[in-house]
Amino acid sequence: MTQAAWTPTRRGFLKASAIAATSLTASVNAPWVHAAKKRPKLRVLGTHVTLQETLRLKAQQDLGIDISFEPGGSSQVLQKASSNPESFDLYEQWSDSINVLWRADAIQSIDIDRLEYWHEINNLTKTGYITPDATIGAGDAPHKLLFVQGNGSLSSTPSKQISFLPYVHNTDSFGYDQRHIPKGSAYGSESWGWLFNEAYRGKVALVNAPTIGIFDAALAARAQGLMEFNDIGNMSRQEIDQLFDILISLKQQGHFCGLWNSVPESIQYFTDEKAIISSMFSPAATALNGQNIPVVYAAPKEGYRAWHGVMCLSSAAKDEAKDAAYKYMNWWLSGWPGAFIARQGYYISNPQRAKTLLSKDEWNYWYAGKKTQQDLLNTNGKIAIKAGSLRRGGSYENRFSNVAVWNTVMDNYEYSLPRWHEFILS
Known part of the structure; x- marks a missing residue:
């Protein structure tokens, strides 16, 4: 190719520029440009x-x-x-x-x-x-x-x-309706073992989550003296089998009223009066108290599942x-x-x-482990905490100094899954 063949002339440059400008002007109003400006x-x-x-x-x-x-x-x-x-x-x-x-x-x-x-x-x-x-x-x-x-x-x-x-x-535990179960003492009489207490047969609910519910059950079994664990955070296959034998036996005896999959569902168990004690997440207890259902969120003496x-x-x-x-x-x-x-x-x-x-009272109650001097509202604007109340388990630091086990995927997680499903279907 010769030099003349590829060197742009001024006229060619101006013509190309005009075409480009026309194309740009037209494209400003093109639908795809508006789409590109949409929010992330x-x-x-x-x-x-x-x-x-x-x-x-x-x-x-x-x-x-x-x-x-x-x-x-x-x-x-x-x-x-x-x-x-x-x-x-x-x-x-x-x-x-x-x-x-x-x-x-x-x-x-x-x-x-x-x-x-x-x-x-x-x-x-x-x-x-x-x-x-x-x-x-x-x-x-x-x-x-x-x-x-x-x-x-x-x-x-x-x-x-x-x-x-x-x-x-947060630190998780269980909630119980004090209209049916006498209020216990934090880190004293309240125990994970209550979940397996025969007195509450037919009114106990558990969370339906293999990596969570298994630890609530293990803490309950240990508290009731039904079995021991070498390491509750990393159970052996033999320990898993023993625990699920206990769970399946209890279920077949009608001990559990059901297993819940979400916070709203766990709340429903109490509003429908199907359960009086259950594995629970904190918002459920707060919501139930907002509905004037006196659920206590326990501070177990064995420590929390965090x-x-x-x-x-x-x-x-x-x-x-x-x-x-x-x-x-x-x-x-x-x-x-x-x-x-x-x-x-x-x-x-x-x-x-x-x-x-x-507010000062909100901080004192939720974090500092001090009594609130006034009623506190939940996220829905309803009164959830009455004046004079003290948060169960105390301060933020105190609660996280009493952790029994963290939610964990154990080495034998895969082995525990079919046992969990067997429990659900039993």
């Missing part, structure tokens, strides 16, 4: 615990992004997330789901440098100790699964990447969706969400920021 979208998969409409609407307003929530039962959402990471951008559940998600390559690491409030997150997740003299419960304490190592493994050794955002957490919320980034998330996910993660630690979930009994990983949005 974020899909969040998780449980009813955190996927609440009030939170979704507030986040949308604050962040300027469209957010869709897909709440479901624990087992249901974990199965969907682990098998189909393209179906979500962020996943919200509990730390016992991390090993399953990580092994399935369903989630990707999170960069600490993109987390605005990382320096405010307390040591419960970073080191395992809420106070220097606190004990770490059995099982997978969250700090053991937090940091992503160079070889792709998860451990407690600090690094610049993490497997989940630490945010909501959990830590995990917000995980889908392995399929990228570009605009990934940016929106980081905005949402940072929003969760910005103060307002932490104050909101405190009113249903949950803690946040940087509580001092939430404190500025809580």
Whole structure:
């Protein structure tokens, strides 16, 4: 090709520029340009615990992004997330789901440098100790699964990447209706063994989640003296078999009135008067008290089953969706969400920021272990805590110093699953 063949002339340049300008002008009004200007979208998969409409609407307003929530039962959402990471951008559940998600390559690491409030997150997740003299419960304490190592493994050794955002957490136990069961003493007479007490036969409910319900049952069996465990956080196959033999026998005797899959369903068991005692999450107790059903959320003498919320980034998330996910993660630690979930009994990983949005009485009751001097409202604006009340189990630090076991995916998790289903069908 000669020089003249490819060297542009001024006339050719101006003509090309005119054509380009005309095309650009026309394209401004093209439908696809308007579509490109739509707000970013974020899909969040998780449980009813955190996927609440009030939170979704507030986040949308604050962040300027469209957010869709897909709440479901624990087992249901974990199965969907682990098998189909393209179906979500962020996943919200509990730390016992991390090993399953990580092994399935369903989630990707999170960069600490993109987390605005990382320096405010307390040591419960970073080191395992809420106070220097606190004990770490059995099982997978969250700090053991937090940091992503160079070889792709998860451990407690600090690094610049993490497997989940630490945010909501709490200590779980059971709730009981004091109209039918006399009120016990915190860390005194209240015991996991009450779940297996023959006096409550036919009125006991359990959570239908293999990685959670198995520990409630194990704590109950041990408290009743029915069996012992070498390590309750990592049961052997023989121990699992023995525990499920006990569970199946109790079920066949009509001991359980049912198993619930979500917080709303657990509430329904009490409003319908099917249950008088049940495995329970804190919001259920708060909601029932708001309905004038006097449910006590126990502080068992054996210690709590603790959990830590995990917000995980889908392995399929990228570009605009990934940016929106980081905005949402940072929003969760910005103060307002932490104050909101405190009113249903949950803690946040940087509580001092939430404190500025809580009243003195709210902080004293929910975090400080002190009596409230006035009635406190729940997240629905109803009175849930009466003036003069003291939170069961005491302060934040005291409750997390009494952890018996963390929600965990044990080494024999796969072995326990068919036994759990056998129990359900028995």
